[in-house]
Amino acid sequence: MKKLAGCLVVIAASCMTVPAPEHPPAKPEPPKPLTAAELGQQIDATRYASCRLGEERLGQIEAQLQALAEQAPENSPARKEAQAVTAKLKPAREALAQRKADLGSCVIRIGGRPLDPATHAIVVPDQPTLQEEHAANDLNAHIERLTGRDLPLIADSALGKQIPIVVGNCPKTLRKLSVRVDTKGLGLEGIAIRTKGPTLVLAGNQRGILYAVYTFLEDYCGCRWFTPECTAIPKTGTFDIADLNVRHIPPLEYRSTDYPCSRDADWAVRNKMNGTQTRLDERRGGKIDYGTFVHTFNSILDPAKHFAEHPEYFSEIKGKRQSGNTQLCLTNPEVLEIAKKTVRAWMKHAPKATIFSVSQNDWYNFCECAACKALDDAEGTHAATMIAFVNAIARDTARDYPDKLIDTLAYQYTRTPPRTLRVEPNVCVRLCTIECDFAHPLDQSTHPQNQKFVRDIQGWNKLCNRLYIWDYIIDYGHSVMPWPNLYALIPNIRFFIANGVKGLYEEACYFTKGSELAELRTWIIAKAMWNPNYDTDKAIDEFLAGYYGPAAKPIRAYINLMHEPVLRDPNLHIFIWTAPNAPYLNDRAIAEASSLFDEAEKAVAADPVLLHRVQVARLPVLYVQIVNSTQGFKEEGDTLVDTATKDEGELLKRFEAIARKEGLTMIREHHQHGNLDKWLASVSFAGKKLPIVRLANDSLELAILPSLGGRIWKMVHKPTGRDILKRYKDREGNELPDAGGYEEYSEGEYRSPGWNEPCRVVKREKQSVVLEAKLKSGLVLTRTITLDEKEPKVTIESALANAGKEPRQACLRAHPSFAVSDLNRAALWVPVPGGPALQRPLALPADTPEKDEWLAPTELPAGEWRIADPAANYQIVCRFDLAQVGQCLLNRSARDHRVNLELYSKPATLAPGQTLSLKHTIEAKPSVEIRLPGR
Ligand SMILES: [Zn+2]
Incomplete structure (x- = not known):
């Protein structure tokens, strides 16, 4: 195999759509009597295999429309329809003229002879399969785009003196050429590409023949189909092709992904993807479904x-x-x-x-x-x-x-x-x-x-x-x-x-x-x-x-910038849940990325299509800037104040405008805030001040944030000075009050409504506060948080009331995140009725960073479960009424030094006016020694 590149391939940066031809010209059929509407559907001038065929077909369509108009009575709907469709011919002809003007002038030489309609023909089987027909037409469409000229298509039996470009199973032509191709061994997808002198043979079965054509165009003529909207076909240059004997069977029979841009049928067949999510039809070889x-x-x-x-x-x-x-x-x-x-x-x-x-x-x-x-x-x-x-x-x-x-x-x-x-x-x-x-x-x-x-x-x-x-x-x-x-x-x-x-x-x-x-x-x-x-x-x-x-150069520099830390450090990992606080997204890297994108946008400022692509590529940088700059807060008196120094409002506006234009609708999968609108609303903290409601006695101090779902953000155990609740901070030590802490939801799903809706303070007394939030679902969440006068004990009583007119599903889920000094030394202690208390270590295997465990019905605590944290010198005791609780979830993370003891109320369908309640207490008790099995 030998590939001779005669000159440098010029990849056109102007990217257009190249739809594959839909109308087989190989066997011109007698014109069927089509309706005006059906003729209208055939007008799209970009879909013909060549400009010549497009002109011919548009001429035929015009004649047929004229006949239809003449047959129909004056002022009849049929005549009007024929005239309306006729009016579409003008823009179609203009599109065709544009297509013609865009044709390249490349020279493709096979065995020394340039492809030329006067000397060459594309040979197709006498009875081509749908795939062979499509392959031949799309080959010809590309040859025309490359060279400015299309080739005649001739059936295997009808080949005369022309030099053949064979597409598919053409036994007569192959015999004449004395070329033998073992197509059986190629399976459904293997390809064979051969040259013999000035002739070219493209062979394969089902998808294989399509892949042979596209491999020829890609590897030997410089064509690229980057995305459904962006194709690069060389316009100038010479391709010298000789002595080809290519045989390739893909090592993977199933090749699949599911980005939205990967599903287009033309894109998929040209790039040889065959997965179930593609829109491949029979003509384009079908798929593995x-x-x-x-x-x-x-x-x-x-x-x-x-x-x-x-x-x-x-x-x-x-x-x-x-x-x-x-x-x-x-x-x-x-x-x-x-x-x-x-x-x-x-x-x-x-x-x-x-x-x-x-x-x-x-x-x-x-x-x-x-x-x-x-x-x-x-x-x-x-x-x-x-x-x-x-x-x-x-x-x-x-x-x-x-x-x-x-x-x-x-x-x-x-x-x-x-x-x-x-x-x-x-x-x-x-x-x-x-x-x-x-x-x-x-x-x-x-x-x-x-x-x-x-x-x-x-x-x-x-x-x-x-x-x-x-x-x-x-x-x-x-x-x-x-x-x-x-x-x-x-x-x-x-x-x-x-x-x-x-x-x-x-x-x-x-x-x-x-x-x-x-x-x-x-x-x-x-x-x-x-x-x-x-x-x-x-x-x-x-x-x-x-x-x-x-803009390619600065974007390349940006890609290198993002990859350099992981390429350098074998211990820097990324997972399916990596967050924007990852070390490779530090402020220095993001600032540099931002200036690279300034450069990239400048380079394409005059081209709106390219500029939009560059801006979409920039979204990840804006995203990190927004997320990392909007969450940090500092405590000032009885207020949490946003520490952001920049105006995230501008960043958000910019992000939103690009995202809407592109059609970005989700930030993450299946999440309450996955939806773009909800996410935009949830990060709009800019300049916000979150008031703090404090409850305190001699042993415990609580900080509650009514405007963030009424969450308990801090629960400081005064004798030890430790926060019982898990708290998160950013790299600068600013508080991230919307993570960790104690939060509640109105449905079973994590962060379902209720978690961050603003609450009104309904009543405030020395040791208690009553909060209320009206949720969009029509439920009203009321929560009373009471701190004992002396003991380090908090009682939380929540109620969900259906204030709407329709019955609603509801589930109260209490989600406390407790800080634990050392998971390897901590234990869960669950009294079980009629049996010995269940004591189990909370340590996780080294390769399990986090684990969810729903306690089995037989293990459900009879109203009490505890975390023993020897290093903290106290136990966290949670008590509840088992009659109100349907499920208990133990979630823990060694990396975060955190254990959640989560309660789900029994799910209920609330009739209008009906209420669902959950009452429980959290208490810090002096530590007792817990003997774990096997220790
Ligand atoms: Zn079984």
């Missing part, structure tokens, strides 16, 4: 429908079957039979889909019944019951649906591979990287989760022959924040392939446009999924030049 995508246990058996009658179908946890947030009991034979039937029905009703996911719900709570536990224990992993279960389903469907796969996850509690079980050949295991550090290549990171992942992938590779990966290229908490993973992307793809991986789904920021460097990240992974030898710097540089034009 999931019938059911993920977390399907509830679709197989919904506990809401079946638990009452068959609790044994669902997870048994600590001796009790669980209905909420449950999984399936995978060793129950009836569950298996139901699952087999369900999967068969899925397959029957989605004939085009080839993968069906039978996978755990998106939480833990696996079944611990005797049979499930025995199998899992024997295999050393909870993946054992899962694999045995999906294997049985796969054996059941194998004969009737041989082309369909069963998919399951190796995710969280099922990530460790079983010791001896083998995976059926028609089962696809999707191994998930969710816990890992993404700043460094998975196999090079020092993070323990990455090191475990390397062991897991090696294990799974031995057990199954179809291993896919669900990888994460997103910060869910801050999807508009610099997240330096670009240099890990391609090494990870190589690492996956080296470990037998056949399919890759890169979960990206799918829920909004405008997330951080979405288009660039999409580009890098698309290039490398097709060809893992693609170079990261090449991908970045060509993209920046094509997409940002003259």
Whole structure:
């Protein structure tokens, strides 16, 4: 293989849309009698394979419209419609004229002969497939854009003396040329590109023929399709192409991501992405389609429908079957039979889909019944019951649906591979990287989760022959924040392939446009999924030049600036929840980034399209500036005063204007403040003063912030001087009062309404305060906080009243974050009725930074639970009325030195006027010695 570049490729920075031709000119059909409306739909002049064909077709359409108008009676709606559609021809002709004016003048020489309509022809099969037809037309459209001239299309049997450019399966022409291509061995996606003298052969099946055409255009003619809106086709230059003998079968059969910019059908086929989220149609080769995508246990058996009658179908946890947030009991034979039937029905009703996911719900709570536990224990992993279960389903469907796969996850509690079980050949295991550090290549990171992942992938590779990966290229908490993973992307793809991986789904920021460097990240992974030898710097540089034009250089400097700290420090990690206080986002770096973007905006100031792209790339920097400058407060008397020195109002306005123009609608996934509007409102602290209500006795001092959801921000234990509540500060030591502390919600979800709505002080007495907030949902939240006269004891009584006219769902969730000196020495102490108190250490394994644990029904405290913190020299005692409480959540973080003892009221549907209440106390008691089991 030899590639001769005759001269430098000029990538046009002007980026336009290049829609693929829709109308096959290979077999001109006799004109059908179309209606005026149907003719109108064919007018878009940019979609013809060539300008010549466009002119021809517009002429035909005009004649047909004229005939329709003449046939219709004067002033009839039909005549008026024909005339209205005729009026659209003028702008279409103008668009075509513009297209013609934009054509390039490149010379493409194959074997020394320049492509020329007088000497060459594109040869297509006598009976082309939809894909061959589309490939030939789009090839010709690009040849015209490159050279200014289109080629005639000729059927295989009709080739005369022209030099053939063969597209697809043309046996007669190939015989004449004495060229043999083994297309069988290429599968659905492999490509072959051959030259023989001045002739060119592009071969492949289904998607392969399209990929052969696009590889030819990309690798040998310099074309790039950066995004659906930005394509770069060289306009000048000479391409000398000779002695090609390319054969490539992509190592990954499934190549997928889900950024909004990756779904366009033309973009996807040209960049060889074939995932289920793309809009690929048959003409563009189709795609690998999931019938059911993920977390399907509830679709197989919904506990809401079946638990009452068959609790044994669902997870048994600590001796009790669980209905909420449950999984399936995978060793129950009836569950298996139901699952087999369900999967068969899925397959029957989605004939085009080839993968069906039978996978755990998106939480833990696996079944611990005797049979499930025995199998899992024997295999050393909870993946054992899962694999045995999906294997049985796969054996059941194998004969009737041989082309369909069963998919399951190796995710969280099922990530460790079983010791001896083998995976059926028609089962696809999707191994998930969710816990890992993404700043460094998975196999090079020092993070323990990455090191475990390397062991897991090696294990799974031995057990199954179809291993896919669900990888994460997103910060869910801050999807508009610099997240330096670009240099890990391609090494990870190589690492996956080296470990037998056949399919890759890169979960990206799918829920909004405008997330951080979405288009660039999409580009890098698309290039490398097709060809893992693609170079990261090449991908970045060509993209920046094509997409940002003259702003490429400062944006490159910005990317380097963000990546330099992680490339230098193997211990600097990023995760799916990394926050803007990450060390690589320090003030110096952000100031430098900001001035680089000033430079970038200046470079493209005259071009509104490029300027907008640059501004979208700048959003992450603005985001960090806003978030890091708006939260810091200082205590001044009975007020918390915003410490921001800059006017964030200006930054916010700027952020909002760019975000709205781009269509950015979410800041983070599924979050109360994920929505752009809510986020803008929540960070508008600029110049704010938050009044403090204080309650104090000799042993405790409380600081309450009515304007921030009535949260208790401080609870200082006077004898020790320690704050019982977890408090957060920024790097300068300013208070971050909207994190930590004691907060409450009106629904079960974290930070659902109630957490930060301003409260009115209804009543204030020496030892108590009554607060009230009217929530948008129609609920009214009332909270009475009372401090005991002497003891370090606080009573919190909350009520949610339905002030609306419709019934409303409500759940009072109390969310206290307690500060703990040392999680490794602390313990949870829970008195259990009729049994010994449950005492358990709170220490977490080194590789688990944070953990959520819902206490099992049998472990629910009978009205009391405590944290013993030996280093603090007190216990935190929380008491409540079990009759009011539905769930208790223990959440803890070693990194934050924090333990939450959260209470959920029993969820209720409140009729108008009805009230839901929760009363509990928090008390600091002298420490007692707690003996932990095994100590
Ligand atoms: Zn079970």
